[in-house]
Amino acid sequence: MLATAKIAKPKRYEEILVAAAECFQKQGFSATSIDTVARHLGATKGRIYHYFPSKVDLFNAVRDRAMELAFDGIREGYDAKLSPVERLHLMTLGHVKCMMLHHSYMQVLLDGLQMQRFGATTEFQREAMERHLHERNTFETWYREVIELGVAEGTMAVRSMSVTLQSFLVALNGPVFWYRPREGDGEEKLNAIAEEVVVFALKGLGIDAVPPISTISRGA
Template sequence: MINRHHFKGLDKSVRRQKIIDTATDLFQKKGYSSTSLDDVAKELGVSKAALYHYVSSKDELLSIIYTHSIKNIFMGTYEMLDMDLPPNEKLRLFIHNHIKNIIIKSLPMFAVFFSEENQLLEKDYQNIRKEKRKYNHILEEIFKEGISKGVFKKVDVKLQSYAILGMCNWIYKWYKPDLNRYSSDDIADHFISLLETGYLKKKLPDDDRGPGTSKPAYKKVKSEDKKQTLNKLKLLCSDVIQLIDEIEKST
């Protein structure tokens, strides 16, 4: 619980951010439906009435959390894609950034982001869905570029994008920063190594691999129809489950 006098001594903008951060932590731990504004006020050591100087409702708090999440998702993404890099390196940077600088860096926020979407008001829900489609589209465009340049296999770009983001986003379910012996870089590099077996057209020379990435250790699949793509994804998921088991045993 935050000391009431300490809270009142903060600048107004800092107080508002403290309210948002506190609500985010409570929504993550208790769930949105089970958390009230009274809970947020109690955690901050202030009255519920005091909260209304900063937010009008619990719905607004959730909307703010999602707005901040979307801002974090796009921060630096477009700049990264404007770099003069081959598509395989762009994709490595995209995945590494998504895991390290988005999911793991703001874990409580994205735990809420991935679990409470259906609690949003309809207008907010539609806006968030629209922004998520924009982000997916960025990944799809990287794949299209890679396929057209002969770097990536001819895959279903939408299915492949969903698979990559789904695999990366699931990190919020099991990653415990204070307990895991794996750093965010370790996890990002391992995931990239696994995923590259599904989309790289051929083995690249060592000097053409991105920094901090390891060589793929899994057999490539020749056919790229949807059925075999799904089979590959099952194998990748199996590898991720093994990684999660290893992480849980080490905690």
């Protein structure tokens, strides 16, 4: 699971992942090849094949890294010793900012489970698909746990947890589809956009008063 310590990868490996994420985002899985990624990176195919035996393996590695980034975005709020509303506020802010700061990775992440239709032909690929499904479920469970705590204490309202949770996550994932980085988009602007998306999503749970993030003490 992603709560375990990460093993540092060589710089070249990381550069390949970034280039691949950008290619998969812009051109899609079918139109992207190892050649495409190599040209985008300004490297040889051999450099990529040194780490990844196939395009599917490269795609899975990009999605693995994207999932790590997504968990990193919500982990502080999930682990915080705060009220459910405050925890959810921190989780959602981290989530939305991750969608904007790691745009290419997040697009690949959201498209990743569609890889089932391409088929998993090797043991490594089958294991990757099972891992992706497990991680997706764990990610959703973290949100479900905090929302259930809020419902239990009366600070959140949910009719159907499954429908509400999926709709909630769609709202948080939204910036992947409509946000595009512009020159001058600093931290202040990103925070303002994230807060607006978060307020919209939290209202769907009956949370009308969202505490300013500056007033939240993370706890121990």
